[in-house]
Amino acid sequence: MTDPAPNGRSLSLTSRLAIGLVALLLVGGVVLALAAFAYGRVAAREAFDRLLVGAANDIAESISISDGELVIDLPVSAFELLALAKDDRIAYQVRGVDGRVLTGYDDLPVPTRAQQPGPDEAFFDAGFKGEPARFLRLTRRFAERSLSGDVEVIVGQTLLARNELAYDITRNALVGLAMGGAAIIMLALLMVRSALRPLGDLAGTIAARDPQDLTPLDPRGPREIAVTANAINGFMRRLDQQFDAMRNLISDTAHQLRTPVAALRAQSDLALHEQNPERRNRLVERIHRRTVSLGRLLDQMLSRALVIHRLESARREIVDLRDIALDIVESGDHMLIAPGTEVRVEVGPEPVNVKADAISLTEAAKNLLGNALAHGRAPVTVGADLSNGKAMLWVADAGEGPSQAVLESLGERFLRSAASRGESAGLGLSIAGAVAEAFGGRLEWDAGAGGFRISIVLTASEDGR
Structure with a gap:
């Protein structure tokens, strides 16, 4: 017999953790990529x-006054600084104290009032020849007899080199992030496999066991595995109890029925071959x-099997013992067991609540009633x-009760003497006691x-709790 194929939708713990880690790294990678790009x-x-500041300062330092006129000797170093961005266009402009363009491009933009954080220096972004560009406005003040006022130097360049540097920094960061993420995933998978190895060992131990071996597992190990092992042990303990109940039922049935069935067969064989009508009638009566x-x-044995099963699985609820007493009398089963026997009910006005299983209590009380009808x-x-x-559910009769031997053997699964006679008083008391x-x-x-x-004596439940 082959094992059923696992559900295709199910994933192993390792796969789930790997997917979670990859998703976490992807989200973190996107966030870090945006942060790296910024x-x-x-x-x-x-x-x-x-570079713009250096070039603007060089140009501003090259401005001098001669005979009351501004003289500009553009330095080569300023353009060498700007030339470090090889693919970018360069723009410059020098304005005199009267605002007239002395040199450079005439159509360069000027910063708006909002783009001027200080009076001497201001960076601003604007377009140049259809491309985005970055500009610096630098102010140099002159206070001479022949000339007094502010001279403005505007230097700018397009953004190709800037963007390329930003992308390069981002790429380098992402490469490091990818390598680190791959290493983290590999280490995490190794750690997960190592952490889950005890679970695999536990599964292997269970798979290698004999189907009849329900002994407890060793709970030693990591806390999570110990919890799982203890839960499995609890389940196997309950399963073993169910198996014991089944084995006991089979054993009891074989033990209890062997003698009376053999006696019935022997008496039926005698009746079959008996020629004397009077003796045949006595045999038929037996x-x-x-x-x-x-x-x-048989009824009591099946009742015992039902009770044992429910004691292991039934949920405890609040039960009024008065209802149990009324139910077993009103059901009328005693009329079939002992026709004509007077059966009474005696209950009071106050509830007699206990926390138990109503069906189990009913079966126990029926067995006590059956014993009283049969032997009382x-x-x-x-x-x-x-x-x-104390809450008490009881059965009373006018007889002397079972023998002391039967009462002393209370709790045994069966009585050999009762079985040999086809009686079951001890079994009924055993059910009630259990x-x-x-x-x-x-x-x-x-x-x-x-x-x-x-009487079945139980602890009373106060206020229905």
């Missing part, structure tokens, strides 16, 4: 702005009694009441002159 633009602007007793035994004397009374903070213990209670009995009373 930093590159700022760095490129500052670098080339210094077979009938055995069959009725065997049916009662009428009248039989079913009741529920409170006594000293239910009482499962809900934190006990089974109590009292035999006196007034008859025999047996």
